[in-house]
Amino acid sequence: MKKIAIFVEGLTEQIFIIKFIQFLCRKNGIEIKIESLTGGAKSTKRSIEEITVLESVNGGEAVEFYFLIRNSNTDSKVKSDMIDGINTLSAAGFSKVIGLRDTYPTPKSNINNLIKFQEFGFPNPSKIPYCLLFAVSEIEAWFIAETSHFTKIHTSLNSAFIKDNIGVDIGDINIEEIDHPAELLNNIYQLVGLAYKKNERYFQRTVDAMNLDSFTNNCSNRSKFLDLFLAEFNEVLA
Amino acid sequence: MFLKSILYTEHQGLPTYWKLNKFDLNLISLFVAKNATGKTRTLNVTTALINLISGTNKGLFDGNWEAEIVDDNDLYTYRLDIINGCVNQEFLSVNNKILIERSANVSCKIWYEKLAESVDTELPENILAISRRDRIQHPNLEKISEWARNSYNFIFSSSMGREQATIFVEGSDSNPTSLAEASLGSVLKQSHALFKEEFDLLLKEDMSIIGYDIDSVELTELVGTTSNNSSAITNIVAIKESDLECSTLQHNTSNGMFRALSLLIKVNFLVLSNKPSTILIDDIGEGLDFDRSTSLINLIINKATNNKFQLIMSTNDRFVMNEVKLKYWNIISREGHECDVINNANSPKLFENFKFTGLNNFDFLKTEFYKNKDYYH
Numbered sequence: 041m042k043k044i045a046i047f048v049e050g051l052t053e054q055i056f057i058i059k060f061i062q063f064l065c066r067k068n069g070i071e072i073k074i075e076s077l078t079g080g081a082k083s084t085k086r087s088i089e090e091i092t093v094l095e096s097v098n099g100g101e102a103v104e105f106y107f108l109i110r111n112s113n114t115d116s117k118v119k120s121d122m123i124d125g126i127n128t129l130s131a132a133g134f135s136k137v138i139g140l141r142d143t144y145p146t147p148k149s150n151i152n153n154l155i156k157f158q159e160f161g162f163p164n165p166s167k168i169p170y171c172l173l174f175a176v177s178e179i180e181a182w183f184i185a186e187t188s189h190f191t192k193i194h195t196s197l198n199s200a201f202i203k204d205n206i207g208v209d210i211g212d213i214n215i216e217e218i219d220h221p222a223e224l225l226n227n228i229y230q231l232v233g234l235a236y237k238k239n240e241r242y243f244q245r246t247v248d249a250m251n252l253d254s255f256t257n258n259c260s261n262r263s264k265f266l267d268l269f270l271a272e273f274n275e276v277l278a
Numbered sequence: 279m280f281l282k283s284i285l286y287t288e289h290q291g292l293p294t295y296w297k298l299n300k301f302d303l304n305l306i307s308l309f310v311a312k313n314a315t316g317k318t319r320t321l322n323v324t325t326a327l328i329n330l331i332s333g334t335n336k337g338l339f340d341g342n343w344e345a346e347i348v349d350d351n352d353l354y355t356y357r358l359d360i361i362n363g364c365v366n367q368e369f370l371s372v373n374n375k376i377l378i379e380r381s382a383n384v385s386c387k388i389w390y391e392k393l394a395e396s397v398d399t400e401l402p403e404n405i406l407a408i409s410r411r412d413r414i415q416h417p418n419l420e421k422i423s424e425w426a427r428n429s430y431n432f433i434f435s436s437s438m439g440r441e442q443a444t445i446f447v448e449g450s451d452s453n454p455t456s457l458a459e460a461s462l463g464s465v466l467k468q469s470h471a472l473f474k475e476e477f478d479l480l481l482k483e484d485m486s487i488i489g490y491d492i493d494s495v496e497l498t499e500l501v502g503t504t505s506n507n508s509s510a511i512t513n514i515v516a517i518k519e520s521d522l523e524c525s526t527l528q529h530n531t532s533n534g535m536f537r538a539l540s541l542l543i544k545v546n547f548l549v550l551s552n553k554p555s556t557i558l559i560d561d562i563g564e565g566l567d568f569d570r571s572t573s574l575i576n577l578i579i580n581k582a583t584n585n586k587f588q589l590i591m592s593t594n595d596r597f598v599m600n601e602v603k604l605k606y607w608n609i610i611s612r613e614g615h616e617c618d619v620i621n622n623a624n625s626p627k628l629f630e631n632f633k634f635t636g637l638n639n640f641d642f643l644k645t646e647f648y649k650n651k652d653y654y655h
């Protein structure tokens with residue numbers, strides 16, 4: 041059994057990564073454990089507040105992949121939580137630690153600096169491999185890249201309709217140039233009287249509507265950071 | 279009025295040589311450092327200079343200070359060199375106008391405002407010229423002196439006066455001359471006399487903010503004490519907590535609560551007096567639980583910001599460091615006998631770069647991010 045820990049910055053990333061893992065490992069036996077971290081700013085240390093276990097969701101006889109998803113509940117603690125946990129995870133038999141966070145609120149002009157200091161602070165040498173992945177601005181940019189999901193949200197939301205009404209060609213736009221992807225997503229949904237809000241129900245609806253086969257195979261050219269994300273998971277699950 | 283910069287040297291040429299290189303201070307500063315780097319010593323030499331100016335120090339300690347003090351648009355430059363307890367050199371200027379010029383074995387020249395000239399003056403070698411009191415002839419010295427008298431170093435890891443009673447003698451003036459010399463009881467008595475309910479209300483609100491609900495803080499006679507002076511009364515502080523039916527005497531309160539109370543009584547006295555001051559707090563929050571510690575720090579920072587007094591704090595606590603914004607940080611780095619202070623004013627790119635690491639504030643210190651010269655560009 042391969043054990044992989046994934047640190048995410050919030051509920052949107054948590055919901056997305058669960059769905060994504062379940063898709064990638066649809067032919068494997070997997071187990072997913074979700075931990076929610078709190079504290080550190082208002083209490084003396086980070087603690088696990090909530091644990092959920094999704095057992096062998098894809099029904100294999102044997103669990104081939106064990107995923108621990110730790111929700112840091114803030115973008116500013118994903119890396120610290122990874123660093124704090126890496127030795128313990130190594131001792132517990134994990135073979136990889138992955139982090140996923142948005143680049144917001146760092147301005148796009150400074151994303152190169154996030155990359156420059158990506159490795160800083162991790163143990164050197166590290167007992168197990170790690171990587172910190174970024175979604176430019178917000179992960180909702182990746183949801184926009186999977187254009188087929190819009191018509192599943194509402195049949196009227198095809199590319200032409202969206203372009204005619206708000207002037208955005210969702211099939212062609214450089215998703216790394218979108219300043220506020222969640223806001224654009226909301227603006228598109230509102231064309232048919234729906235909304236995208238920072239709320240679990242809305243995250244789940246959008247992620248459930250995504251065609252992850254298309255997302256995995258057709259969207260890597262929409263963002264180099266998305267390409268890195270997809271490549272990382274391909275390698276981990278190989 | 280606030281301390282803009284300081285440079286300190288002692289025992290030059292000797293094995294005990296120590297130097298704090300010149301650095302700029304902000305209105306709010308938090309000193310952090312690895313252990314045995316010079317954090318407390320930095321606050322101590324700053325306090326020593328303030329106490330020398332205010333006259334709180336009864337003797338002169340050897341050392342060499344260079345300081346800049348800002349008062350609105352006026353920039354004071356003060357240099358003081360003390361050797362073997364005697365003034366070797368003393369210099370004060372305001373906006374390049376020389377107010378004091380003094381060297382060992384040479385007469386001291388002091389600017390007289392009404393005469394509009396510098397006058398040769400002879401002073402005992404263990405007396406600072408800056409400590410002269412004369413509002414008419416030396417109004418600038420008086421301003422600096424008032425600032426120094428109202429400035430104070432709270433050592434938060436100490437008892438903060440918990441074991442001290444205050445003796446009031448009937449008919450004598452109990453008003454404190456400087457905050458450093460004042461007992462908590464005398465400050466409390468004067469605060470009640472000057473500000474009455476306003477002081478009580480502010481103290482209650484502040485204590486509530488940091489998680490201590492109190493109804494009142496009063497002076498009460500310490501029963502069982504005797505004195506040769508029949509008109510002397512020994513007082514201690516009694517705190518009425520909201521959930522208790524009786525008052526708790528100061529020696530029975532928790533260390534953490536008393537430290538916070540002691541700090542707030544003196545700080546609120548300064549705030550309501552509207553007096554210029556520099557407040558130093560070594561080991562802020564020590565002895566308090568995390569929530570109270572961070573609440574106290576935020577409260578004091580807000581008071582300093584709103585009331586324009588200078589706040590210089592130090593801490594070893596990683597959780598306090600994580601709470602205090604990096605723009606307030608001053609990291610002390612020691613190479614041999616010399617210390618440098620690294621802050622946002624002298625190393626803005628370093629602080630900007632650290633934000634991109636995605637780490638907690640404490641990691642700035644823990645990882646020694648400031649030691650990599652590449653990160654300064």
